[in-house]
Amino acid sequence: xxxxxxxxxxxxxxxxxxxxxxxxxxxxxxxxxxxxxxxxxxxxxxxxxxxxxxxxxxxxxxxxxxxxxxxxxxxxxxxxxxxxxxxxxxxxxxxxxxxxxxxxxxxxxxxxxxxxxxxxxxxxxxxxxxxxxxxxxxxxxxxxxxxxxxxxxxxxxxxxxxxxxxxxxxxxxxxxxxxxxxxxxxxxxxxxxxxxxxxxxxxxxxxxxxxxxxxxxxxxxxxxxxxxxxxxxxxxxxxxxxxxxxxxxxxxxxxxxxxxxxxxxxxxxxxxxxxxxxxxxxxxxxxxxxxxxxxxxxxxxxxxxxxxxxxxxxxxxxxxxxxxxxxxxxxxxxxxxxxxxxxxxxxxxxxxxxxxxxxxxxx
Amino acid sequence: xxxxxxxxxxxxxxxxxxxxxxxxxxxxxxxxxxxxxxxxxxxxxxxxxxxxxxxxxxxxxxxxxxxxxxxxxxxxxxxxxxxxxxxxxxxxxxxxxxxxxxxxxxxxxxxxxxxxxxxxxxxxxxxxxxxxxxxxxxxxxxxxxxxxxxxxxxxxxxxxxxxxxxxxxxxxxxxxxxxxxxxxxxxxxxxxxxxxxxxxxxxxxxxxxxxxxxxxxxxxxxxxxxxxxxxxxxxxxxxxxxxxxxxxxxxxxxxxxxxxxxxxxxxxxxxxxxxxxxxxxxxxxxxxxxxxxxxxxxxxxxxxxxxxxxxxxxxxxxxxxxxxxxxxxxxxxxxxxxxxxxxxxxxxxxxxxxxxxxxxxxxxxxxxxxxxxxxxxxxxxxxxxxxx
Ligand SMILES: [Fe+2]
Numbered sequence: 001x002x003x004x005x006x007x008x009x010x011x012x013x014x015x016x017x018x019x020x021x022x023x024x025x026x027x028x029x030x031x032x033x034x035x036x037x038x039x040x041x042x043x044x045x046x047x048x049x050x051x052x053x054x055x056x057x058x059x060x061x062x063x064x065x066x067x068x069x070x071x072x073x074x075x076x077x078x079x080x081x082x083x084x085x086x087x088x089x090x091x092x093x094x095x096x097x098x099x100x101x102x103x104x105x106x107x108x109x110x111x112x113x114x115x116x117x118x119x120x121x122x123x124x125x126x127x128x129x130x131x132x133x134x135x136x137x138x139x140x141x142x143x144x145x146x147x148x149x150x151x152x153x154x155x156x157x158x159x160x161x162x163x164x165x166x167x168x169x170x171x172x173x174x175x176x177x178x179x180x181x182x183x184x185x186x187x188x189x190x191x192x193x194x195x196x197x198x199x200x201x202x203x204x205x206x207x208x209x210x211x212x213x214x215x216x217x218x219x220x221x222x223x224x225x226x227x228x229x230x231x232x233x234x235x236x237x238x239x240x241x242x243x244x245x246x247x248x249x250x251x252x253x254x255x256x257x258x259x260x261x262x263x264x265x266x267x268x269x270x271x272x273x274x275x276x277x278x279x280x281x282x283x284x285x286x287x288x289x290x291x292x293x294x295x296x297x298x299x300x301x302x303x304x305x306x307x308x309x310x311x312x313x314x315x316x317x318x319x320x321x322x323x324x325x326x327x328x329x330x331x332x333x334x335x336x337x338x339x340x341x342x343x344x345x346x347x348x349x350x351x352x353x354x355x356x357x358x359x360x361x362x363x
Numbered sequence: 364x365x366x367x368x369x370x371x372x373x374x375x376x377x378x379x380x381x382x383x384x385x386x387x388x389x390x391x392x393x394x395x396x397x398x399x400x401x402x403x404x405x406x407x408x409x410x411x412x413x414x415x416x417x418x419x420x421x422x423x424x425x426x427x428x429x430x431x432x433x434x435x436x437x438x439x440x441x442x443x444x445x446x447x448x449x450x451x452x453x454x455x456x457x458x459x460x461x462x463x464x465x466x467x468x469x470x471x472x473x474x475x476x477x478x479x480x481x482x483x484x485x486x487x488x489x490x491x492x493x494x495x496x497x498x499x500x501x502x503x504x505x506x507x508x509x510x511x512x513x514x515x516x517x518x519x520x521x522x523x524x525x526x527x528x529x530x531x532x533x534x535x536x537x538x539x540x541x542x543x544x545x546x547x548x549x550x551x552x553x554x555x556x557x558x559x560x561x562x563x564x565x566x567x568x569x570x571x572x573x574x575x576x577x578x579x580x581x582x583x584x585x586x587x588x589x590x591x592x593x594x595x596x597x598x599x600x601x602x603x604x605x606x607x608x609x610x611x612x613x614x615x616x617x618x619x620x621x622x623x624x625x626x627x628x629x630x631x632x633x634x635x636x637x638x639x640x641x642x643x644x645x646x647x648x649x650x651x652x653x654x655x656x657x658x659x660x661x662x663x664x665x666x667x668x669x670x671x672x673x674x675x676x677x678x679x680x681x682x683x684x685x686x687x688x689x690x691x692x693x694x695x696x697x698x699x700x701x702x703x704x705x706x707x708x709x710x711x712x713x714x715x716x717x718x719x720x721x722x723x724x725x726x727x728x729x730x731x732x733x734x735x736x737x738x739x740x741x742x743x744x745x746x747x748x749x750x751x
Contacts, residue, residue, distance in 0.1 A: 020381075023392065027379050029539070031500055032398030035458055 045069075053149050054121070058088045060137055060144035063104050075152065077124035088148065093120030093128050103135060104146065121150055130154055176249075176270040179256075182263050184210045184224050196249075196272050198241040205242075210268065214251060215240055227253045227266060239270060248277040287351070294347045301337045301344070308333055373577035375624050378514050379540045382616065384605075386544035387504045390419045390461055391426025393540050397500040399459040403452045404430045405472040407438075410464040410506050413550040419463050419504055431455035436464070436471045439638055439645070441523045445474035445485040452479050459500040462538075465559065466510025466519075466645065469503055473518040473536045476501055485520055486529060491729055494533040501538040506547035508598075508611040509559025509646055511566060511619025513541035521639055528639035530729045537623070543616060548608040553599050556611075557702040558646030560595040563615040564588065564698075565649040568657065568671055569628040570621035572664045573733040577625065584621035588674045590614030592698065599702055628734035629725070630656045633743065636724040643711055650704045651711065654695035655749045659742065661688040663735035708750045718747045 017025055048055055049070035057067040065083050073080050076091070083091075089100050096119035103115060114136035120128035131150040138145050170177055176193030180186045189202050197213060199205045205213075211223050215238040227233055232254040239249040250271040256264045308330055315326040381389060394402055402423065406416040411434055423430050433451045436444055452460070452475055462472035474485045476498025481488075488494050503513035512518070518531045551559070567587035570580055594610035601607060633656070634648035661668045668691045669679040675694040679687045713721075722743035725731065731738070738746075 020379075024396070026393075026396040029397065029500070032396075035398050 053151050054131070056088060056091075056148040056150070058146040058148060060104065060146050063087050063089060063101075066145065072150070075123075076121060076129065082124070088146075091122050093122055096120065100135075118153065130157055176268075176272075178210065178213070178268045178270070180210045180266050180268070182265065184266070186210065187265065193270065196241075196247075196270060197239060198243060198245075210266070213240055214238070214249070214268075215246060223253070224266075227255060228263075231255050236273065239272070248273045290347075291351055294344055294351065297340065298344050301340055304337055305334065308337075373575075373579070373624075375577065375579045376516065376534060376537065377620060378537045380514060380543055380616070381540070382543040382613065384544065384546065386542040387415070387418055387463075387547065388422050388544075389542050390463075390502055390504055391422035391424070391428055393502050393542070394423060394428050394459060394461060394500075395426045397459055397502075397539070399428060399457075399500065401429045401431070401455060401457045402459045402461045402502075403448065403455065403457040403472075403475065404432045404461050404463065405436065405448060405468045405475065406432065406434050406463040407436045407465075407468050408434055410468065410547075413506070413547070415504070415506050415547045415550070416463050419461060423461070430461070431457060433475075434468075436468045437521075438467050439519075439521045439528070439642055440467045440471035440474070441521045442474075442485050443523060445471055445478060445520060448472075448475035449478040449485075457499075459502070460498075461502045461504070462513075463504045463506065465505065465507035465555075466512040466562075469505065469510065469512035469538070470518045470520065472501055472503075473498065473512070473538070474520050474531070477531075477533075477535065485531075486522055488531045488533070489529040491532045492534075493531070494535045497535040503538040503541045504547070505541065505543060505612075507551060507555065507559040508548055508608070508615040509562040511563065511615055511622065513538055513543070514616065514619040515623040517623070519635060519638075519645075521642070526640050527724055528635040528728075530635065532626075532729055543612055545605055545609040545612050548598070548612060549603050549605065551602065553602065553703070556599045556602065557595065557704060558644050558650065559615075560591060560598070560611055560646070561650035561653070561699065561702070561704065562646035563611070563618045564591045564595070565630050565634075565653050566618035566622040566627065567591065567614075568653065568695075569630055569730075569734075570618065570625040571671065572660060572667050572735045573622075573625040573628055574735055575625045575733045576621075580621040580625035583617040584625070585670065585674070587614045587617035587621060588671060590617065592675055596701055626733040627730040628656070629660065629731060629736075629738060629743070629746070632728035632731040632734070633721070633725040633747065635728050635730065636721045637708075637711075637713065639724065640717065640721060641712055647704070647706065647711065650699050650702075651706055651708060651750050652746070654692045654699065655746045657695055658688060658692040658749075659738070659746055660735050661691055708747065713747075713751070715748075715751070718744045721747055 016022060019025075051069065052071055053069075054072035054075055055069040056065055056072055058064065059066050064085050065088050066085075068080070068083050070080075073083055089097050089104075092100050096117065099117055099119070114134065116132060116134045118130065118132050121131050123129055130153050132153050133148050133150045135146055135148040138147050170188075170190050173190055174192050176196040177188075177190040178186055178193050179188040186202065186206050186208070189197075189199070189205060193199075194201065194205075197205070214223055223233075232252070234250075234252040236248065236250050238246040239251075240246055250273050251268060253266060253268045255266050258264050312327060312330045315323050315330070404416065404419065404423070410416055411432075416432065416434075420430060420432075431451060431454075433448045435447060448471060460472045460476055462469045477488060477494050477496070478485050480496040480498050481494065505511075505513045514537070516532055516534050516537050518536050519528050520531065521528050548556075564587075567584045570576060571584035571588070573580075576584070590610050591614040594607050594614060597604060597607040598611045630649055630652050633652050634645060637643055637648045637652075638645050657668060657671075665684070665687065669687055672679045672687070672691045672694045675698050677690055677694045679690050682690055719740070722740050725743050726738070726740060
C-alpha cells in the first residue's frame with residue numbers, strides 16, 4: 001500500500017529543486033553549447049590546417065582573402081596576417097592572373113561555378129610554386145565567397161618530366177625493348193623491337209605470348225619460368241620475326257617489381273647479332289685454315305730435312321772440291337728450315353692465344 | 364536634486380547568487396554546469412593562505428574540473444596584473460574563471476574575462492558600456508563583506524602608469540553566479556572587517572541618495588544600512604561569530620544589488636582618486652570621506668539622509684533643518700569611530716598639495732554622474748580639506 005517510500009523526503013528534494021539548488025538547477029546559458037560548437041569548429045580547422053593543400057577563402061565581390069588554412073601561408077612562407085584582406089590575384093603569377101580576374105568577373109554565371117587550372121603561386125621570397133587550383137563559388141547566408149584549393153604540383157611535374165625522359169630513352173634506343181605484363185603478354189614494344197621483329201605496331205603483337213618471340217633452344221620453352229625463378233636472365237638465342245624467319249639475338253630479361261617486391265611487369269632487351277654471328281663463323285673458318293697450313297708446313301720441313309740429311313751424308317763420303325760448297329749450302333737450307341720451324345712454334349702459340357679468345361659458341 | 368519623475372524608466376539587474384552555509388562548496392558544480400573543463404582560479408596571497416582557495420579547489424577537483432591558479436593580485440588590482448592574468452588564461456587554455464577573494468581578485472577576474480574575450484587592453488574599456496563581447500563564465504566566491512564586486516557591474520582597475528583608478532561599468536561584467544558563504548569572512552581581521560564593512564555602508568548610502576535610485580534599489584539600500592549598522596560592530600568584535608558574519612554578508616549583498624543598479628556618488632569618485640594616487644585601502648578612504656560628502660549632499664536629499672540618520676540610531680525629527688544636516692555627519696562619524704576608525708586624510712599620507720589633482724580626477728570619475736549634487740572643483744577640494 002505504501003509504495004512511496006517517504007513523501008516527506010520527496011518534498012524535501014522537490015523543495016530544494018524549486019529553490020534552485022538541484023544539481024541541474026541552472027539558469028539559461030548558451031555558453032556550454034557555444035563551447036562545444038567552438039570545439040567542433042576548432043577540430044575542423046585543425047583538419048583543414050593539416051591538409052597539404054593550400055585552401056583560400058576569398059570574398060567573391062572584392063576578391064580579397066578572408067581566410068586561409070595553415071598550409072597556405074606556411075607553404076608560401078607568409079605569416080597568416082600578411083595574407084588577410086589582400087587581393088587573392090596578387091598571389092597568382094602574372095601569366096594566369098587574367099584568368100582569375102575573368103573568373104571573378106564571371107562570378108554570377110552558373111556555368112563557371114567550378115574550374116580547375118594550373119598556375120603559379122607567388123611565395124613570400126618571390127619564387128613561383130606551380131599549383132593546380134580548383135576554384136568555385138560558395139554562398140554562406142548572404143555572403144558569397146570563392147574557395148580556392150591549390151595543390152603543389154612541383155613533385156608531379158618533376159615526375160612527369162622524368163617519365164618523359166625515360167620514355168624517349170626507351171623509344172630512341174637501338175636495342176629492341178619489349179615490356180610484358182606478369183602473364184607474359186606484351187604491353188609495350190619500342191620502334192627498334194618492332195623493326196627487328198617486323199611488326200607494324202604494338203597492337204599487332206599484343207596477343208602473342210612473349211615466348212613466341214624467342215627460340216632459345218633447350219632454354220626457350222621455359223624462358224618465362226626461368227625468368228620468374230631467377231628474376232633476370234641474359235643469353236643468346238634466336239628471335240622469331242612476324243613472318244616466321246629466325247635471326248640471332250642477344251637477350252636480357254628482368255622482372256620489374258614495385259616497392260613491396262610484387263612483380264609489376266617483365267622487360268626484355270634484344271640486340272640483333274646476326275652480323276656478329278656471321279663474322280664469328282668466317283673468323284672461325286680462317287683460324288681452321290691457318291691451323292691446317294701451319295701443320296702442313298711442319299710436315300713439309302721434315303720432308304725437306306730427310307733428303308737433305310742424305311745429301312749431307314753422301315757429300316761427306318766423297319772427296320770432291322765441291323764438297324765444301326754442298327755442305328755449306330745444305331747447312332743454309334737447314335738453317336732456313338730451322339727458321340721456319342721456329343716460326344711455326346711462334347705461330348702455334350699465337351693460334352692458342354687466339355683460340356682462347358674465341359666465343360663459346362664454337363663448342 | 365533627485366529626479367521627481369516617479370515614472371522615469373528604471374532597470375534592475377540581479378545576477379544569480381546562492382547565500383548561506385556551504386555555498387562555496389558549490390563552485391565545482393556551477394563550473395561544471397557551464398561545461399567548463401579548465402578554469403583560471405583568481406585569488407590573492409592572503410585568501411590562499413587562509414585556505415579558502417584550497418576549499419574551492421577541492422570542490423573543483425570533486426567536479427573533475429582542472430584549474431590554473433593566478434594569485435598575483437594587489438589590494439588595488441593593476442592593469443598589468445589583469446593583462447598577466449589574461450595571458451595565464453590563454454596559456455592554460457581555460458574556458459572560464461572562478462574568483463575567490465575580496466573585491467580585488469574579483470575585479471581582476473572581471474578584467475581578465477573581458478580582456479580574453481575582446482582581445483584588447485584592459486584600459487581600453489574605461490567608462491560605461493565600452494565592452495563589446497561578454498566575458499567567459501565567472502563564478503565568484505567572495506571572502507569579504509564589502510565590495511559586492513560579485514554582484515555588481517563595476518570593475519575598478521588601477522592604471523599604474525598614470526597612478527589613477529579607472530572604472531569599467533558594463534552589464535557584461537556582472538558575474539554569472541556568486542556563492543555567498545559566511546564562513547570565509549571569519550578569517551578577516553578587525554581592520555579588514557571594518558574597512559570592507561564601511562565600503563558596504565557607503566554603497567548603500569550612495570545608492571540610496573543616488574539620482575539613479577529607484578523604489579527597488581531603495582528597498583535594498585535601506586535594508587543594507589539597517590543590517591550593516593546592526594551587525595558590523597558585532598562582527599568586528601567577535602570575528603568568529605558566524606551569525607554576525609552572515610548578517611554583514613547579507614547587508615553587503617543588499618548594498619551591492621542597490622548600487623549595481625543605482626550606482627554611487629562623490630564618496631566613491633573621491634575614494635577612487637585617492638586610491639589611484641596613493642594606493643590606499645578603498646574601504647578606509649570611503650570611511651574617512653563618507654560623513655563629509657553626506658554633509659555636502661544633505662541639501663539635495665534631506666529626507667533620505669534623515670532616514671539614514673535614523674537607521675544609524677539618531678532621531679533627526681527632534682532637530683531643526685540645519686541641525687539635521689550636522690546630524691548625518693555626526694551619526695556617520697560616530698559609527699565610524701565606534702568601529703575604531705579615527706584616521707584623517709593626513710594620517711593616510713595625503714599632502715595638502717595633492718588636493719587639486721585629487722579633486723580633478725574625482726570629477727572625471729563616472730561615479731560622480733549619479734551624485735545627488737553636482738559639485739565643482741572647489742566643492743570637491745573643500746570636502747577633501749574637511750576630511751584632512
Ligand atoms: Fe566601494
